[in-house]
Structures are given as C-alpha cells and as structure tokens.
Amino acid sequence: MDWDWNFVWEIMPTLIQGVKITILATILGSILAAIVGLGIALARRSENRLVARSIGWFAEFIRGTPLLVQLYFIFYVLPDIGILLPPLVAGVIGLGLHYGTYTAEVYRAGIDNVPRGQWEAAKACNLNGRHTWTHIILPQAIPPMIPALANYFIAMFKETPLLSAITVLELMNQAKSVANTYYRYIEPMTLVGAFFLVISLCSVVLLRWLEHRYGRIER
Amino acid sequence: MKKLGILAGVAGLAVSTMLLASGARSADDAKLEQLKQQGFARVAIANEPPYTAVAADGKVSGAAPDVAREIFKRLGVNDIVASISEYGAMIPGLQAGRFDVVTAGLFMKPERCAAVAYSEPVLCDAEAMLVKKGNPKGFKSYEDIAKESSATVGAPGGGTEEKLALNAGVPRDRVIVVPDGQSGLKMVQDGRIDAYSLPVLSINDLMKKANDPNLEVIAPVQGAPVYCDGAAFKKGDEALRDAYDVELAKMKKSGEFAKIIEPYGFSAKAAMSTTREKLCAAK
Numbered sequence: 001m002d003w004d005w006n007f008v009w010e011i012m013p014t015l016i017q018g019v020k021i022t023i024l025a026t027i028l029g030s031i032l033a034a035i036v037g038l039g040i041a042l043a044r045r046s047e048n049r050l051v052a053r054s055i056g057w058f059a060e061f062i063r064g065t066p067l068l069v070q071l072y073f074i075f076y077v078l079p080d081i082g083i084l085l086p087p088l089v090a091g092v093i094g095l096g097l098h099y100g101t102y103t104a105e106v107y108r109a110g111i112d113n114v115p116r117g118q119w120e121a122a123k124a125c126n127l128n129g130r131h132t133w134t135h136i137i138l139p140q141a142i143p144p145m146i147p148a149l150a151n152y153f154i155a156m157f158k159e160t161p162l163l164s165a166i167t168v169l170e171l172m173n174q175a176k177s178v179a180n181t182y183y184r185y186i187e188p189m190t191l192v193g194a195f196f197l198v199i200s201l202c203s204v205v206l207l208r209w210l211e212h213r214y215g216r217i218e219r
Numbered sequence: 220m221k222k223l224g225i226l227a228g229v230a231g232l233a234v235s236t237m238l239l240a241s242g243a244r245s246a247d248d249a250k251l252e253q254l255k256q257q258g259f260a261r262v263a264i265a266n267e268p269p270y271t272a273v274a275a276d277g278k279v280s281g282a283a284p285d286v287a288r289e290i291f292k293r294l295g296v297n298d299i300v301a302s303i304s305e306y307g308a309m310i311p312g313l314q315a316g317r318f319d320v321v322t323a324g325l326f327m328k329p330e331r332c333a334a335v336a337y338s339e340p341v342l343c344d345a346e347a348m349l350v351k352k353g354n355p356k357g358f359k360s361y362e363d364i365a366k367e368s369s370a371t372v373g374a375p376g377g378g379t380e381e382k383l384a385l386n387a388g389v390p391r392d393r394v395i396v397v398p399d400g401q402s403g404l405k406m407v408q409d410g411r412i413d414a415y416s417l418p419v420l421s422i423n424d425l426m427k428k429a430n431d432p433n434l435e436v437i438a439p440v441q442g443a444p445v446y447c448d449g450a451a452f453k454k455g456d457e458a459l460r461d462a463y464d465v466e467l468a469k470m471k472k473s474g475e476f477a478k479i480i481e482p483y484g485f486s487a488k489a490a491m492s493t494t495r496e497k498l499c500a501a502k
Contacts, residue, residue: 076402079409087411167395167406177396180307180377183314183334 008187011178015188018174019195022160025091025170029160030153032096037103041111042133044104059101067098068162075166091163099156103149110145111137143214150207154200161192171195250459251294254319259298260291263309263318265375267400267417268424269483270324270342270448273303282342282483283322287450289479290466305398307377310334313453324418326379326446332499336460339467340447340498342480343489344418345439346380348372349407349425352433358414360441361387373397373412380416383443400425407434416440420484447490447498
C-alpha cells in the first residue's frame with residue numbers, strides 16, 4: 001500500500017483520454033435518453049391501443065433486464081442479423097434506451113401534472129393535437145421535470161464503466177489497462193473514483209441550480 | 220549474582236538468536252503447511268484451452284492446472300481450487316493474496332519475473348493470429364499491423380500479445396482489449412477487428428471449436444519469440460516455489476511431465492531445453 005505520485009502523473013494523460021470518452025458517452029446517452037423517453041411517454045398516451053400497449057410492454061422489458069445484458073446483446077448478438085455497430089455507438093444506444101425507459105416515467109409524471117383545465121382550454125381554443133402538445137402541454141410539463149431528468153443523467157454517468165465490457169476505451173477500461181501493464185491497482189482505481197466523484201459533485205451543483213431555476217411550478 | 224545475570228543474558232541472547240533462525244525457517248515452510256492443512260491450493264486460471272479450461276460441469280483441466288494439481292499432490296496438498304481471472308488481474312491478485320499461485324500460461328518476461336516468483340518453465344508456445352480466410356490484409360507480423368493504418372488487432376488485456384503489438388508500434392487505439400477467446404473469435408467473424416492474437420495452441424483450439432471455414436490461422440507470427448510460462452508464486456513464497464521446482468524437475472526427468480502436457484499439444488522438450496534464468500533475462 002504505497003502511493004506513488006510519479007506513477008499518478010505518468011498515467012494521468014491515459015486516464016484523461018478515458019474521461020473524455022466517458023463524458024462523451026454520457027452526453028450522447030443523455031440526449032438519446034431524453035428523446036427516447038419523450039417518445040415512449042407520448043406513445044403510451046396514444047389513442048391507438050395497440051401502439052400504447054406494445055410500447056408499454058417494450059419499456060417494461062428494457063427496464064426489467066440488466067443494462068450489461070443489453071450491451072452484450074447489442075454488441076455481440078446484433079451482428080448476427082447484420083447490424084454491426086462501433087463499440088461507442090453500441091454503448092450509447094444501450095445507455096440511451098435503458099435510461100430512456102426511466103425518463104419516460106419522469107415525462108409521464110410531468111405531463112399528468114398539467115391540470116386538466118389546460119387540455120380543455122386548448123380544446124376550447126380549437127387547437128389541434130400537435131399544437132396542444134407543443135404550445136400548451138409540454139412547455140408547462142418539461143421545466144418541473146428537469147431536475148428529475150438531470151438526476152437520471154448523473155446516474156447514467158456512473159453506469160458508464162459497464163461500457164468497458166464491450167471494449168469501449170472509457171475511463172474504467174483505460175484504468176484496467178494501466179493496471180494490467182504495471183500490476184498496480186491502487187493508483188488507477190483511486191483516480192477513477194476521484195474523477196467520478198469530482199464530476200458528480202460538479203453535476204450536483206448544477207442540479208441544485210436547475211432545481212432552483214425550474215423546480216417551482218408557477219401557475 | 221551479577222555474573223549470573225550476565226550469563227543469563229548471554230544465554231538468553233543465544234536462545235533468542237536460535238529461535239529467530241528457526242523462526243525464519245518455519246516462516247518459509249509456513250505457506251506449504253498452511254496449504255496442506257486447508258487441503259487445497261487456490262490457483263488462478265484464464266479459461267483459455269489448452270492452457271487452462273473449465274468444463275461445463277465446472278471441472279478444471281488444461282495443461283497448466285493438470286501439472287499444478289499433480290505437483291501439489293506430491294507436496295501433500297490434495298487438490299486445487301481454480302478461479303478464472305483476466306491475465307492483467309492475475310499478478311495484482313496474487314500480490315493481494317487472492318490466489319496462492321497462477322497456473323494460466325502467464326508467459327515469463329523480465330517485468331513479470333520482477334513482480335512474481337516463477338517456477339521453472341512448464342508450457343512453451345509461439346504466437347499466432349486469427350484472421351479472415353485468405354488473410355486479406357496480408358499480415359505476417361505485428362509490424363505489418365502497425366504499418367496498415369486502419370488495421371486493428373484484438374488481444375487479451377494485460378496479455379503477452381497486447382504488449383507485443385504495442386511494442387511493434389501498433390497505436391493503443393488499434394489494439395483492442397478482448398475479454399475472452401470466444402469474444403475475440405466473434406469479433407473477427409463480425410469484422411470488428413482484423414486479427415485476433417493468442418498463442419498458437421489456443422488459436423488452434425478456438426478454430427477447432429468454431430469450425431468456421433471463413434477464418435484462417437497465421438502461425439507462428441514472424442518476429443515474435445517463443446515464450447514459456449511457469450507457475451507464478453507471490454514474492455516471499457520462494458520456499459514453496461523451490462519445493463514446487465523440485466517436484467517439477469523430478470516429473471520432467473521421469474517422463475510424467477511429458478505424459479501430462481503432450482496430449483494437450485505442448486512440447487515437453489521445449490520446456491526442458493530452457494530455464495527460468497534464461498527466460499527472465501531475455502529481452
């Protein structure tokens with residue numbers, strides 16, 4: 001158990017490469033999750049029972065299976081039917097789909113929170129479905145759910161080490177390969193923890209601000 | 220009275236010196252005694268046939284664990300209990316006391332010799348590459364992969380092949396760390412990597428199981444040396460290692476060693492024609 005600062009500085013550039021990929025995967029995954037979640041939430045409210053049911057079942061299925069299994073499936077099984085995705089793309093799709101099913105619940109709660117009177121008013125003003133959603137419902141529904149969404153994105157950030165299982169060279173994988181080369185775990189793994197902690201703490205500050213800014217529902 | 224005190228002091232010193240000496244001796248043997256008492260030794264393996272293999276029923280075989288099992292039996296330790304580990308995690312795991320010995324085809328190289336106490340050589344093999352049929356990119360060596368600017372090579376993380384590829388000048392982002400043999404095979408089949416590198420016998424074993432006519436083995440890889448592994452013990456367990464070496468030498472002499480490893484395709488002669496000293500000094 002001896003900590004070697006020289007070794008820390010030596011491996012730092014390698015780990016920073018990994019941090020970049022981790023952040024990239026989180027950002028792309030969050031964008032995808034935000035879009036997928038909205039899509040699922042809207043589809044579940046569809047008039048068409050078949051669409052609502054099948055999307056609902058799909059979301060339950062994704063939420064009920066581990067992310068790691070989904071990643072293996074996307075990376076190793078899909079090529080058998082001709083879908084060959086680069087590791088990072090496969091990882092982002094895995095994260096985006098998985099967390100999309102969670103954010104869908106956030107969207108659902110947000111939408112349900114818009115008072116019924118708003119729907120009726122929209123109808124009374126003779127707005128069509130699209131306009132009702134884009135001008136009346138979503139602008140009122142989305143701000144209060146921003147803090148909850150951001151919470152899921154921080155959770156997703158902490159799940160990115162799973163991508164190392166499908167050969168994405170993110171922070172965890174870089175740290176493992178450093179450990180493999182120098183037979184030392186203490187510095188690389190401590191640094192991985194430190195990186196995650198620092199970024200998470202910064203995100204928490206941002207989250208507080210978001211809560212302050214959007215958390216109140218103004219009516 | 221004073222004299223007596225001095226006498227007692229001297230005697231005490233002598234006794235304590237003797238105790239110290241015998242204490243050091245018994246500390247050396249303590250590891251073996253402890254293994255004997257618990258009845259098994261914990262070994263690290265990689266599940267990479269024919270070096271190490273775990274059958275569907277959980278039975279551990281492969282050339283390296285078979286040799287270790289026999290030697291431990293002769294040392295009075297009845298059985299071995301194996302845990303599967305990545306190559307890169309073996310030495311740190313050994314140092315952390317998770318295993319008593321690594322018997323996994325962990326090839327001897329100077330930097331590993333500095334980190335662990337190796338036994339005399341056990342299994343020797345050259346390096347090979349698995350590629351698509353016809354070797355479309357014409358690889359013969361790791362340097363060929365380095366030259367081809369879009370080529371990628373898969374190798375076990377922390378394995379010899381990963382380091383050989385990196386040393387040959389293949390950039391880090393084109394050396395893909397592959398978790399296990401089956402994944403590597405699949406990645407070559409899917410075209411995710413252009414070549415997958417493992418020792419010759421491991422690649423042959425994978426090929427035999429996959430039975431895929433669209434793949435081809437290049438062996439041996441040009442410029443890559445023949446390596447030998449040994450059982451790797453924790454630094455400080457040299458006494459156990461020396462006891463292990465004695466039994467290994469006996470088995471090599473009697474021909475029992477060849478009887479265990481040759482059915483797996485390894486050459487006993489190759490292991491007997493070299494020594495730990497030579498392999499650890501080699502560049």
